[in-house]
Amino acid sequence: MNATSVEVSDQFYCKNSELCVVHQILVEKAGGVRKFILNRPRQLNALSHKMISQLLHLFLACEEDHMVKLVIVKGNGRAFSAGGDAASVARDIIKGNWKSSAAFYHDCFSLNYLLATYSKPQVSILNGIVMGGGAGVSIHGRFRVATENSVFAMPETALGLFPDVGASYFLSRLPRFFGEYVGLTGTRLDGAEMLACGLATHFVSSEKLPALEEALCRANSSDPALISAIINGFSQQPYLKDESAFHRLDAIDRCFSKRTISGILLAVEKEAVRCSDQWISAALKSSRTASPMSLKLSLRSVLIREGRLQGIGQCVVREYRMICNVLKGEISKDFVEGCRSIFFDKDKNPKWNPSKLNQISESMVDRHFLKLDDEGWEDLKLPPRFNLPAHAIAKL
Amino acid sequence: MASSSSSSVDQVSRRTQILTNHLNQSGFAPYSSSSSSTSLEFSACINFSPPELSERIEFDTKEMRKLLDAHNLEDRDWLYGLMRQSNLFNPRKLGGRVFVWPDYNQSMEQQREMTMKRIGYMIDRGVFEGWLTAQGPEAKLRKLALMEVIGIFDHSLSVKLGVHFMLWGGAIQFFGTKRHHDKWLRATENYAVKGCFAMSELGHGSNVRGIETVTTYDSKTEEFVINTPCESAQKYWIGGAANHATHTVVFSQLNINGKNQGVHAFIAQIRDLDGNICPNIRIADCGHKIGLNGVDNGRIWFDNARIPRENLLNSVADVSPDGQYLSSIKDPDQRFAAFLAPLTSGRVNITVNAVYSAKISLAIAIRYALTRRAFSVAPNEPEMLLLDYPSHQRRLLPLLAKTYAMSFAANYLKFLYVNRTPELNKAIHVVSSAFKAATTWHNMKTLQECREACGGQGLKTENRIGHMKAEYDVQSTFEGDNNVLMQQISKALFGEYIAAKKGNKLFKGLGLEHLNKSCPVTASQLTSSTLRCSQFQTDVFCLRERDLLNRFVAEVSEHQAQGKNKEYAFILSYQIAQDLGRAFSDRAILQTFTEAERALTGGPLKEILGHVRSMYALITLEEDSSFLRYGYLSTDHVAAVRKEVTKLCSELRSHALALVDSFGIPDAFLSPIAFNWLESNSWSSVQQQLGGTTFASAI
16 A cells, blocks of 8 residues: 555656656646547557556546646547456466555546546547446546447456446446446447447547547637537437347347346347347357356346446445455456456467356355455545535445 | 615615625625636535535445345345336436436326336336245245335335235135136236235225125026125225226125125136226226326226136135035134235235335435535524434434334334244234334324425425325225224234233233233433333333233223123223224334344444434333323433433434435435435526536436
8 A cells, every 4th residue: 555655646746747748648738638648559558557547646636736627538549448457467366466456456446436526527539449447437437429430348257357447337327228238248339339328428530539629629618518519519420230239229128137147148048049130149159158257246246236226436346345356366266267268378268167157156246245354455445536526426 | 766865875885785795605706806716617606515425424334224124135126227227117317317206297097007017017027926926935025025126116006016916916825725826826927817806895994894795606507696786885996996907806795595604705807808897897997096196996896797616715615516605614703814814915015115115205305404404503604404403303313213113123024924824823913903003104204204304395296205195195094094903903912911811821922921020110210321221111111011901901891891892892992992002013113123133243233223222212202192191201201201312313313324325225216305406406407408427417
């Protein structure tokens, strides 16, 4: 914990000395507008711990800085951000250092919470891949601009994880049972689908992005109505493709509203017999290859059991307990196995353990929600939020 | 106006000064050049501050919720989610939050159709799986938990389901035999048939044995013939009958070969599967009601309607094909008692529902009282939060404590019911009668107080509380009028007393064992620690029950000695009967509370529950005049109690938010005034055209 506070002051000096250009995050200033550019293009802007800490401090500093009106977040290269740096987290665990992974998530979830309760408008330009942790640094903000290049996914169940970064909050608030579908199958959504389901607030063609940014800088305003009007000026109504799952909400309801994972899988199988749509066969395939423990955690615990009924603060505190239990690996080691099969050995053939849903008892799932019995471990402490606009608070 | 005297100039300047002061006081200082605020946001006169920012949470509210909800928490949350995610449940976005509650501005017909559509949605999602076909306590608890959640959304929906599953389905389960179970239970569970329960008549409600519908048997065709002989015999208030039900259980006198065998239950079809009313059946609507307009209550007349012999629900009595009456229970009184079993399940359901209704209203009113301010104590000071007024605490916090107590009582009753054995039937009947009356009266009182505590906001239907008064009023009447139930409790206790004294036996069951011990004595001086001691509280409750029972028996005996018959003697002793009924209920409720407390090992949860229990006990001592009337407490005692209640109010004040959070009712099922009522009432909320919002309000 002491190490973190040293980092805090480092960043603080960095900001005060106005030398804000750091390697993995580029900061551009234009009047009252700050642009934070995720800058790890070769890793598809995967978020390292350093980037998370920098973002945390940058956002906190900008909130205090009366000069700052608006924050724009975007990615360098063809991705917005492909997520948290799971591979390096997994390497830490393998080295026996799960606690440093926990520290990563601690900062990451604190950032998610900060953005969800941020007092100034954030415009995220999602011109490319937005996955996992990438969603966590954008979806919680006020304006999310999708483009024809946007690809959104929460692919955690294939990695032996569960949708985190506050996803239990935002996925559970998608229309009907679309959130369960997106979170459990890890399906990819395009920009039009993101707009349709509410993950994005606007759709702007990528060629208009430079002009949009310029207009936002020129306006130099914090007024959400004005910002919205400016983005609207560049927006278009994208075509939602015929085969989009979003046209199949009734079928998605039938399957994904079920009380249990096995109920959902059964319903998906039934649905797949009834129709041969691509989305349902993909859903069937991905749910069969996902970690059974991940599925149970994601559904029973994140989407249905808790997230839908909780505020963002409660959501990230719970997710932090869960992720720490996953990282410690006493109940299941699926996360390391998922990383092995996807990042290290690349055999795409994970050996989940437990391998079947019926081998997972309720109490094994329950244990993920308990505080860790580990010396020095503490629940996630949410950063204090002063002058919080009331609309931002669900229940702290 | 023309006179430009100096006094008029003075007046103007004084007024200007006053206005400026007003503006400055409320933090709205548009002309102040020294304003350091650089915020571009409009600075409102009053800022909304969520209670979570100022209130401390000193115990684990999740653990408390586990204790209060007691079972099937995940099933509950799943169903909350199912409702919240469907447009059928009328989600509305206000102040950036989604709320669900039925549109009570719809016509009666529309509300009834919505109720059926919501049921259809839940059928498709397997909510009712196993409600009638699964065995064992676990399945029953799941059903009860889901019913509770449904009731939190809408009382009509829960009543409509209660009639179909608990009354119609329950009648088939309890009065029917295998042939009925095989034919009807599965069909009921998946709504292949829609059932109702035709018991009460225009002329007979609580007095079921007096109903006038008559059924005879025709051995030639092996059919029963059901008839409504007069207008007072029309079936009345039959939930589901007006629009949707295809079948009904009919309660009727059974007349075999000219001999009346008493009340029996039959299955009759009243509509075909296309919804057309069957021949020899007439149905009329009960019309618009003060509440529960999502339930289609109707009236039924039977014009010598014929039903197959097999449709007699024959668990206690049967009629052979050649028309012989057969029953294993010879005593018609006992036979009738066997019929009352399904009504017990209804009472269990009502009891629990009433407690959840009180929880909703308290959660809303207390959250509002933690954010709404009124009047300053001194000039230039900020206005005071409603809940910081001792008077406001005194209005809401004792009701909160009672709601906790009754929550434990309801759980006790529920578990008694799902684990019941035939020996427990009498106890369940008495306890369910007592708790049903106590909780439903408590709920109505709570709703009224909470409505008033929310001021004008309480009158808006969207804020739920005011409307719920009309929705829940019926609870004190259906499944047994509360006053009649109180008398039944006293009668039952009378029976226990006579049996114990005559047989020279000890009291056993119904929590009456304390009567076997010597009479507790109240200390002459009541200190704070005595008042908060659970032994003292129990003693004084027991003392009241014991003495009132003695008095009741004495009074009834006196009337009997004067030549009145027993029934009339009971009727004449109604005042003590009422007091005794309450004494029994209060003591039984306190007992469930102390038992729930005892199960905890310690820690902050147990500590706070101790305060809540003391509040429950002491407020009962303060409010119920029988303690003073019969001298269980002196005027000095009552003064000490009153002082202690005030102290407890200020102690519970700091836990108020945590205590209502522990109810576990999701935000969407509360109401806009429970949250940011400034934003939900703002002009921009009227316009709802602000593009781009935080995630929660984006969808």
